[in-house]
Amino acid sequence: MELLKSISAKLDLQQYVVYLGFLVIFLFFAITLYDDGFLTARNLSNIVLQTAPATIMAIGFVFVLSAGEIDLSFGSITAVSALAAAVVMQEHSMFFGILAGLGAGLAIGFFNGAMVAWLRLPSFLVTLATLGLFAGVARTMTDLRSIPVINDTFTGIFGSGSLFGMPSLILWTLGAVIIGHVIYRETPFGAHVVATGDNASAAQVSGIKVPRVRLAVLMISGGCAGLAGLLYAGRLQAAKYTLGESDLMTVIAAVIVGGTALNGGKGTIIGALVGSLLMGMLNNGLILMGLAVSDQMIVRGLIILLAVAISLRDTTR
Amino acid sequence: MKLKHLIAAASISALMLGGTAYAQTIGPGGETATPSSDIAVSDDKVSMLKSGGYKAALLWHDQSDFVNAVTAGATDEFTRLGIEVVATTSAGFDAAKQRSDIETALAKKPNIILSLPLDPVTSAAAFKEAKAEGVKLVFLSNLPKDYKHPADYAAIVTDDLFQMGKQAADALAEAMGGKGTVGWIFHDATYYVTNQRDNAFKSTIENDYPDISIVAEQGISDPARAEDIANAMLLKNPDIGGIYVTWAGPAEGVLAALRANGNKTTKIVTLDLSEPIALDMVKGGNVAAIVADEAYELGRAMAAAGARALAGQETPPFVVAPALTVKAGNVNEGWMESLRREAPDSVKAAAQ
Numbered sequence: 001m002e003l004l005k006s007i008s009a010k011l012d013l014q015q016y017v018v019y020l021g022f023l024v025i026f027l028f029f030a031i032t033l034y035d036d037g038f039l040t041a042r043n044l045s046n047i048v049l050q051t052a053p054a055t056i057m058a059i060g061f062v063f064v065l066s067a068g069e070i071d072l073s074f075g076s077i078t079a080v081s082a083l084a085a086a087v088v089m090q091e092h093s094m095f096f097g098i099l100a101g102l103g104a105g106l107a108i109g110f111f112n113g114a115m116v117a118w119l120r121l122p123s124f125l126v127t128l129a130t131l132g133l134f135a136g137v138a139r140t141m142t143d144l145r146s147i148p149v150i151n152d153t154f155t156g157i158f159g160s161g162s163l164f165g166m167p168s169l170i171l172w173t174l175g176a177v178i179i180g181h182v183i184y185r186e187t188p189f190g191a192h193v194v195a196t197g198d199n200a201s202a203a204q205v206s207g208i209k210v211p212r213v214r215l216a217v218l219m220i221s222g223g224c225a226g227l228a229g230l231l232y233a234g235r236l237q238a239a240k241y242t243l244g245e246s247d248l249m250t251v252i253a254a255v256i257v258g259g260t261a262l263n264g265g266k267g268t269i270i271g272a273l274v275g276s277l278l279m280g281m282l283n284n285g286l287i288l289m290g291l292a293v294s295d296q297m298i299v300r301g302l303i304i305l306l307a308v309a310i311s312l313r314d315t316t317r
Numbered sequence: 318m319k320l321k322h323l324i325a326a327a328s329i330s331a332l333m334l335g336g337t338a339y340a341q342t343i344g345p346g347g348e349t350a351t352p353s354s355d356i357a358v359s360d361d362k363v364s365m366l367k368s369g370g371y372k373a374a375l376l377w378h379d380q381s382d383f384v385n386a387v388t389a390g391a392t393d394e395f396t397r398l399g400i401e402v403v404a405t406t407s408a409g410f411d412a413a414k415q416r417s418d419i420e421t422a423l424a425k426k427p428n429i430i431l432s433l434p435l436d437p438v439t440s441a442a443a444f445k446e447a448k449a450e451g452v453k454l455v456f457l458s459n460l461p462k463d464y465k466h467p468a469d470y471a472a473i474v475t476d477d478l479f480q481m482g483k484q485a486a487d488a489l490a491e492a493m494g495g496k497g498t499v500g501w502i503f504h505d506a507t508y509y510v511t512n513q514r515d516n517a518f519k520s521t522i523e524n525d526y527p528d529i530s531i532v533a534e535q536g537i538s539d540p541a542r543a544e545d546i547a548n549a550m551l552l553k554n555p556d557i558g559g560i561y562v563t564w565a566g567p568a569e570g571v572l573a574a575l576r577a578n579g580n581k582t583t584k585i586v587t588l589d590l591s592e593p594i595a596l597d598m599v600k601g602g603n604v605a606a607i608v609a610d611e612a613y614e615l616g617r618a619m620a621a622a623g624a625r626a627l628a629g630q631e632t633p634p635f636v637v638a639p640a641l642t643v644k645a646g647n648v649n650e651g652w653m654e655s656l657r658r659e660a661p662d663s664v665k666a667a668a669q
Contacts, residue, residue, distance in 0.1 A: 036403075037424035046424070050417040144506055144538075146412075146438035148462070232413055237442035246411045287421045293380055293407040 017311045018258045018274045025278065025303070029285035036288045043284065045167065049235075051280035052169040053078070053228035053244070057251045058258070058272040059180040060224030065255060066184075067217040068197035068264030069123040073112060074225035074251070076134035078244025081105045081229030083138055085154075086147035086239035094154045101233070102226045108134060109222015113215035123218065138241040146240040149233050158234025172231060173273070176224070181269040193217060197264025254279050257307045278307075342479040344635030345437070345460045345509055351633040353474065353611075353618035358398060362628040367399030371627060373620070374404040374427040376418050378435055383589065383612050386656040387457065390616025391431055398624050403427055412439035419443055423450065429471075429623035431616075433457040453626040455619045458510050466634035471626035473635050474619045476610035478510060480640040481588055482517025485608045486525070488642050489559045489586040492605035496528035497558030500550045502543070502571065504563040505536025511563055514588060518561050529558075537563065543570025544577075551578055559584040565591035565607070575603050590643065590652060592661045599645045599668040607643045613657040614638045 029038050037043050057074050064071045085101030108130065115126040149155060161168040184190040195203040196213045204210045225244065232243045258275030260267035282303060286296040342350045358366065373395050377384050384407070392402055404422040408415035412435050422430065423446060430452050434440030440461040444454060448469055458475040466472070489499065501519055504511035522529055533550045537543060543562070551557065551574060560583060562568035568587035572594065575583055584605040587594060591607070598604035615638040622632040643651030648668055652660035659665065 037426065040424060043421070043424040046417075046420045050420065053413070146436050148438050148441075235442075236412055236416055236439045238412075238439040240412050240436065240439050242411055243413055246409055246414065283417070284421050284424075287404050287406055287418065288424060290403055290405070293377070293405055296406075 015259060017307060018271050018278065021257070021303075021307050021310075022274050022278045022281070025281060025285070029281065029288075033285060033288050038285060038288055043288075045170070047277065047280045047284050048173065049167060049169045050284075051276045052173045053231045053235075054247050054250050054254065054279070055173050055273055055276040056176045056224050056228045056231065057221075057244070057247055058254045058276050059176055059269055060221035061251055061255045062180070062184065062258075062260050062267040062269055062272045063193055063217040063220045064123070065260050065262065066197045066264060066267035067193045067213055068200060069116060069214055069217060071112065071123065071127045071218060071221040072248065073108070073127040073130040073134060074221055074228075075244040075246070075248050076131050076138060077105050077108045077222050077225035078229040078232065078247070079138035079239075079241050080108065080134050080141070081226040082233040082239035082243045083141045083147060083229075083241065085230055085233050086149050087142065089149060089151050089154065090147065094151050097151070097154060098230060101230045102223060105222045105224070105226015105229065106219055107222070109219035109225075110215070112222065113218035116218060117211035117215040123214070127218075135241070135245065142241070144241060146238050148238045150237070155234045155237050158230045159237065160235070169231060169235065172227070176227070177269055177273050184267065184269050189213075189216070194265055194267070197261075197266075199265070250279050251276070253304050253308070257304065257311055259311060279304075342475075342477050342513060342637050344473055346634075348466075348473075348633075348635035350477065350635050350637040352477075353614055353636050353638040356472075356474075356618045356621045356625070356632060356636055358621050358624045358628065359630070362625075362630065363398060366624055366628055369399075369428075369627070371398075371400045371428045371624075372403045372425060373400050373429040373431065373623065374406075374422040374425065375402060376404070376406050376408070376415065376422055376430055376432040378408050378415065378433040379410055380407045382656055383610075386612035386658075387616035387619070389657055390613035390618075391620040392616075394617045394620035394624070398620070400429065400620075400624060408435065410435060412436070412443070415440065416443040419447055423447060423452075427452060428627055429453045429455065429620075431455050431457065431619045431623060434459045434461050437462040453623045455623045455626075457615070457619060467626070467631050470634075472619075472622035472632040474615055474622060475510065475635075475637055476514075476615070477637040477640045478513035479517040481608045481610065482514040482519075483521045484640055484642045485514075485561060485586045485588060485606070486518045486521035488606035488608065488644070489561060489584060490522070490526045490529055492584045492586075493529065493558045495526060498530055498532040498554060498556065500533040500535070500547075500554065500557050500560040501531050502535050502537055502546060502550075502560060502562045502567065505538045515561075515563055532557065537567050540564075540566035540570065543567035544574045545570075547571040547574035548578070551575070551580065551583075557583055559586070559605070561585075562587040565589045565594050568604075569593050572597055572603060590655055592664060595643070595648055595652075595660065595664045596667055598643075599648055599664055601645070605644070607651075609641055609643055609651060609655040611638045611641065612655055 081101040081104045084104040085097040088100040089097035115121045116123045192208045233239045254275035255272045258271030282300050403425040406418040454470040456473045503515035535546050562571050585603050586606050588608050590609045625632050649660050
């Protein structure tokens with residue numbers, strides 16, 4: 001045990017756990033499911049396509065967690081955004097649909113952020129409340145009906161289309177990861193987010209406008225959830241009040257396993273991407289293994305627990 | 318709500334056209350129902366299927382006792398026909414997950430998919446890929462929008478929805494001695510399965526039992542609110558003789574309200590088997606009867622419809638599995654017939 005500890009300390013295992021975990025699980029599925037289509041290009045691309053909305057939500061979540069806040073409402077924002085886009089596109093052009101979807105996400109993010117930044121309410125409680133509030137709004141918007149999206153250009157751009165042979169959902173994922181990574185790592189704003197999450201009082205003293213950072217991260221999370229809503233609407237060619245509802249746990253797990261600290265001050269966008277792909281790969285591989293649904297849930301839970309235990313061991317000591 | 322009206326209108330038209338005393342269960346596109354007992358794979362096709370190395374995937378909407386029984390019925394039939402079940406999934410009522418599950422399962426190249434499409438609109442795109450690859454699709458209770466039989470799917474299989482509502486009405490009327498007042502707690506959502514069952518109860522009471530009147534009607538969308546709804550109903554109608562509850566989950570809340578009010582006379586009927594509801598029934602409490610579907614038979618019929626399609630035999634578009642009324646006297650048999658397993662120990666012990 002001591003030997004393991006010293007090796008893991010030297011290698012800084014925590015930092016790489018998501019990459020190692022990804023590799024080990026990938027190899028495991030590649031070998032055991034060799035004859036079951038796991039390694040086919042179509043299946044591997046399916047994993048990326050299926051995880052695209054969750055990956056984009058995870059990017060927003062990295063910003064929020066890094067700033068020492070949390071956003072529990074992004075699933076509801078996703079549903080409201082998807083429905084807003086679908087409803088608007090029934091009467092108006094795609095442009096207004098996109099505007100409505102992203103606008104709804106940013107507006108709700110602003111609402112969350114304003115409560116946290118200016119009224120100084122805890123983000124956990126604010127977004128717990130808005131999670132329920134906007135889940136209700138999503139249900140009311142269309143009286144629980146699903147709304148079809150029949151605009152082919154929209155479903156191409158946000159769902160089934162491709163550019164130079166690359167599926168649009170993969171392009172959205174790549175674009176969001178690159179932009180998120182650059183903002184997080186290379187800009188003063190990214191540094192302010194991390195500093196705020198690390199020690200808000202020290203950040204305030206050093207001249208960082210902490211309330212503004214808090215408002216911004218919750219707006220980023222809302223905007224990312226809005227974009228995820230558009231991707232869902234494009235992929236399903238329809239919007240429904242349940243979209244995004246079940247992503248909360250997946251996204252939290254992806255981000256934490258990816259190496260972002262739950263209590264702020266440390267995060268990684270690339271880690272969140274790999275964490276999200278890891279979750280998608282687990283879902284995919286466990287289904288292809290032919291396991292019963294309950295067994296899939298148990299195995300997935302155990303693997304996530306193991307990964308989180310390793311990645312958090314350092315920060316919780 | 319539009320669909321509910323459409324179904325009501327279609328039911329009335331069916332009634333008038335048929336000239337019979339009752340409406341019947343009709344499919345989502347107005348299809349007439351074929352009993353599930355008619356759906357079987359002919360002997361000459363069995364050996365052909367067995368040698369084909371065929372595969373099936375079961376892509377469910379959720380996990381429950383009901384889904385387990387459907388899975389068991391389907392798996393047993395597939396095993397008999399030499400068809401391997403290569404993937405089983407549960408979407409947890411999430412339309413996006415259902416889409417992902419279909420894509421993932423397609424990597425195993427199944428020849429048949431059995432599934433409950435979560436709703437007509439979102440599932441239309443979700444099943445498109447499977448349809449394009451020539452997978453034989455058999456749907457449980459719901460149909461993706463604009464899908465045509467037999468080109469796009471092999472069959473829809475569901476409960477005998479009308480019979481479930483009608484048998485619930487008959488059982489409640491019997492328990493009330495054919496007279497008194499009734500409360501009707503219906504599913505307040507546009508879902509043709511529950512809508513048909515609920516409306517069948519109502520129309521049977523109205524048409525067949527002139528001495529019973531429905532004095533309270535209340536929709537429910539969240540089962541957790543059933544107790545509040547029942548309390549309000551009892552407050553306004555303290556002498557109510559019976560309550561119909563759209564399914565067993567909310568019926569548990571209604572039962573709790575009756576108990577809290579010390580009410581031992583109001584009878585309850587509901588649909589789908591549930592341990593607490595059955596326990597009250599066998600102990601001679603408020604629950605008069607439970608009407609259940611034959612879930613195992615439903616699964617068997619789905620598998621048979623898929624296999625028939627593979628063998629080039631057409632199946633009628635809309636197939637229904639029978640309903641059965643479960644009372645204190647036949648609770649063990651009812652459990653076995655519906656879910657193909659013994660009744661829970663608590664129920665068996667109380668029944669002795």
